[in-house]
Amino acid sequence: MLKRDNAFDINLEDYKVDAKDHAYVEKLSQIESTDAKQLLDVGVDIDENARTGTFIQKDKSVIHCKTRQDGVEVMSISQAQEKHEWLSDYMWKNISPDTDKFTFQAREIPHEGYFIRALPGVKTKHPVQSCLYIAKEGFSQNVHNIAIAEEDSELHIITGCATAPHMVTGLHVGISEFYVKKGAKLVFTMIHDWGEKVNVRPRTVAQVEEGGVIISNYISLRPVGSLQMFPTTHLNGKGAVARFQSILVASRGSFLDVGSRIVLNAPGTRAEIISRGIASGGSIIARGDLVGKVAGIKAHLECKGLILNDGLMQAIPELTAHVPGVEMSHEAAVGKIDQHEIEYLMARGLDEDGAISTIVRGFLNVDIEGLPASLKKKLDRAVSETQKDMM
Amino acid sequence: MLQIEELKVVVGGKTILNNVNMEIPKGETHILFGPNGSGKTSLMMTIMGFSGYNVTRGKIIFKGEDITDMPINERALLGIGVSFQRPPTISGLKTREIVEICDVDRSTNVEELAKQLNFTDLLYRDVNHNFSGGEIKRSELLQLMAQQPDLVLLDEPESGVDLESIVLIGDAINSLLNRGVRCPQERPHKEIISGRTKSALVITHTGHILDYITADRGQVLYNGILCCSRNAREILKWIREYGYEECVRCSNEIMPLI
Numbered sequence: 248m249l250k251r252d253n254a255f256d257i258n259l260e261d262y263k264v265d266a267k268d269h270a271y272v273e274k275l276s277q278i279e280s281t282d283a284k285q286l287l288d289v290g291v292d293i294d295e296n297a298r299t300g301t302f303i304q305k306d307k308s309v310i311h312c313k314t315r316q317d318g319v320e321v322m323s324i325s326q327a328q329e330k331h332e333w334l335s336d337y338m339w340k341n342i343s344p345d346t347d348k349f350t351f352q353a354r355e356i357p358h359e360g361y362f363i364r365a366l367p368g369v370k371t372k373h374p375v376q377s378c379l380y381i382a383k384e385g386f387s388q389n390v391h392n393i394a395i396a397e398e399d400s401e402l403h404i405i406t407g408c409a410t411a412p413h414m415v416t417g418l419h420v421g422i423s424e425f426y427v428k429k430g431a432k433l434v435f436t437m438i439h440d441w442g443e444k445v446n447v448r449p450r451t452v453a454q455v456e457e458g459g460v461i462i463s464n465y466i467s468l469r470p471v472g473s474l475q476m477f478p479t480t481h482l483n484g485k486g487a488v489a490r491f492q493s494i495l496v497a498s499r500g501s502f503l504d505v506g507s508r509i510v511l512n513a514p515g516t517r518a519e520i521i522s523r524g525i526a527s528g529g530s531i532i533a534r535g536d537l538v539g540k541v542a543g544i545k546a547h548l549e550c551k552g553l554i555l556n557d558g559l560m561q562a563i564p565e566l567t568a569h570v571p572g573v574e575m576s577h578e579a580a581v582g583k584i585d586q587h588e589i590e591y592l593m594a595r596g597l598d599e600d601g602a603i604s605t606i607v608r609g610f611l612n613v614d615i616e617g618l619p620a621s622l623k624k625k626l627d628r629a630v631s632e633t634q635k636d637m638m
Numbered sequence: 639m640l641q642i643e644e645l646k647v648v649v650g651g652k653t654i655l656n657n658v659n660m661e662i663p664k665g666e667t668h669i670l671f672g673p674n675g676s677g678k679t680s681l682m683m684t685i686m687g688f689s690g691y692n693v694t695r696g697k698i699i700f701k702g703e704d705i706t707d708m709p710i711n712e713r714a715l716l717g718i719g720v721s722f723q724r725p726p727t728i729s730g731l732k733t734r735e736i737v738e739i740c741d742v743d744r745s746t747n748v749e750e751l752a753k754q755l756n757f758t759d760l761l762y763r764d765v766n767h768n769f770s771g772g773e774i775k776r777s778e779l780l781q782l783m784a785q786q787p788d789l790v791l792l793d794e795p796e797s798g799v800d801l802e803s804i805v806l807i808g809d810a811i812n813s814l815l816n817r818g819v820r821c822p823q824e825r826p827h828k829e830i831i832s833g834r835t836k837s838a839l840v841i842t843h844t845g846h847i848l849d850y851i852t853a854d855r856g857q858v859l860y861n862g863i864l865c866c867s868r869n870a871r872e873i874l875k876w877i878r879e880y881g882y883e884e885c886v887r888c889s890n891e892i893m894p895l896i
């Protein structure tokens with residue numbers, strides 16, 4: 248089990264920075280079946296019935312990309328750079344390449360990434376789906392993503408990340424910059440299913456203008472080598488809102504250091520961070536950092552963790568107020584399942600194992616806004632399966 | 639149906655129940671009176687088999703079987719059901735789901751039952767999360783109606799409930815025990831109650847619930863000692879008149895004999 252202080256370092260030289268090109272496919276149905284199954288597991292809808300657009304990248308190649316709604320742009324970041332000269336005003340504006348060696352590598356050896364944008368006033372009928380996929384053994388996939396919800400638009404994105412079934416090691420570095428303009432709404436749901444020895448280093452910053460709303464859901468139930476991320480959101484305009492939820496399971500060998508920071512820079516802004524973690528043999532560090540810069544803001548952080556069998560579960564909630572007149576609170580609870588809850592369910596006829604798995608399922612069953620019904624069902628199934636593995 | 643013999647229960651090193659003997663025959667409802675702290679809830683938890691209630695002497699027999707060491711869930715499946723006074727919240731578990739868990743043979747129409755209990759709006763809330771006193775009772779009764787136990791243990795069914803709800807709760811208990819007089823009478827009432835097999839132990843310290851349900855017998859628990867067993871209304875009259883003072887005397891008389 249990994250402790251917080253010896254979170255292992257990653258040697259970039261251990262990873263390959265080049266991979267062969269994969270051919271573009273015109274139809275999602277032409278994707279190789281082994282890949283397709285992995286994509287399905289992270290929420291990609293191959294039939295695309297309920298999707299406004301699709302972006303799929305395998306290793307360094309964009310293998311499929313399209314939009315099905317006017318006013319919604321979906322393309323690779325390199326295409327977007329060609330098409331929109333102004334994109335340079337949006338890239339690397341929030342994250343410096345010098346932040347760490349991962350951001351540096353993403354700058355030096357970039358491998359595409361997506362560009363998704365809703366034009367002013369446009370509301371996506373269904374989510375845009377994206378998938379970043381690693382198939383090459385030992386590959387370091389370095390992507391740069393940009394999502395822009397222009398004024399008064401509404402953009403839903405579901406992004407899944409996965410690896411090919413045979414893959415053992417790999418590294419994923421993802422730089423993401425999100426912009427939510429005045430009165431716009433961005434709902435971003437990310438589902439991860441990396442391999443057992445894959446290391447993942449997302450670096451994400453979001454900027455939200457007046458009256459804008461950002462909702463972010465992050466779900467990682469499957470084993471992963473190590474995952475470290477701490478996305479930062481700046482609520483810059485009056486009345487902007489951020490809601491972040493994460494559902495994490497760390498099985499044996501997995502190390503998850505996950506949290507979010509929300510900086511409330513304008514009056515009337517609201518932020519909420521909710522996280523649920525289960526350490527079942529692995530380690531979770533669940534962070535949350537709320538920073539109140541002006542009066543009249545409201546922010547709440549809720550972090551609940553369970554240890555099943557063994558594991559490390561550390562909750563680190565932080566609240567910082569720079570002025571009086573802020574309303575900030577947090578609630579953190581870490582522990583094992585309450586015996587009263589188990590016995591309550593046993594009094595209704597469940598045996599002890601049945602009671603525990605029912606409680607675990609409930610614990611992970613956070614209502615996730617903006618999740619299509621089919622994906623919700625899939626997620627419920629994934630929770631059930633994960634929960635079976637844990638017992 | 640239920641027989642308790644010379645039961646001694648220790649909680650956290652302290653004797654909570656002392657030499658309790660009790661019998662609830664098939665089809666009978668008994669009321670368990672007693673002031674706060676006398677051990678009523680502990681007796682119920684012991685009958686159900688909850689951890690922390692250590693039986694150091696005596697035994698509990700249900701349907702002829704010694705259940706003293708049986709796991710909780712096996713007791714439930716054998717036909718014992720409990721309505722808790724302060725049940726825990728289970729986050730993420732909808733009340734509807736726990737009702738379905740209770741309904742082992744899948745014979746319950748949950749929607750219909752919920753309507754009867756004026757509970758429809760709460761079915762999709764996390765069980766017990768921010769429930770009011772009355773909502774907890776209705777949730778517990780809904781679960782019991784789905785479970786259909788042969789022995790029903792109810793802990794203070796009237797506490798924390800407003801007057802309107804208490805009528806509803808009384809009706810629900812009566813229908814759970816096949817004692818209802820309200821239901822549409824297509825069959826002769828005599829016939830409905832002749833097949834009555836459900837037994838119950840209803841815990842109350844105020845006795846108010848007796849205005850809404852009928853009982854065959856009353857017992858008084860005082861300081862861990864069962865000191866009185868007679869007609870429930872008679873006991874209630876005494877308690878309303880004199881409180882539990884009279885019980886002090888009786889239990890003091892019994893104490894040296896244990």
Ligand SMILES: Nc1ncnc2c1ncn2[C@@H]1O[C@H](COP(=O)(O)OP(=O)(O)O)[C@@H](O)[C@H]1O
Pocket residue numbers: 649650652654672673674675676677678679680681690
């Ligand atoms: N878990 C416990 N640990 C220690 N003492 C307890 C516990 N539960 C109950 N008791 C004690 O046992 C006695 C009986 O409590 P209880 O059964 O709740 O009584 P009643 O339901 O009649 O009010 C009380 O003195 C109470 O403080």
Ligand SMILES: [Mg+2]
Pocket residue numbers: 678679680723793
């Ligand atoms: Mg009590």
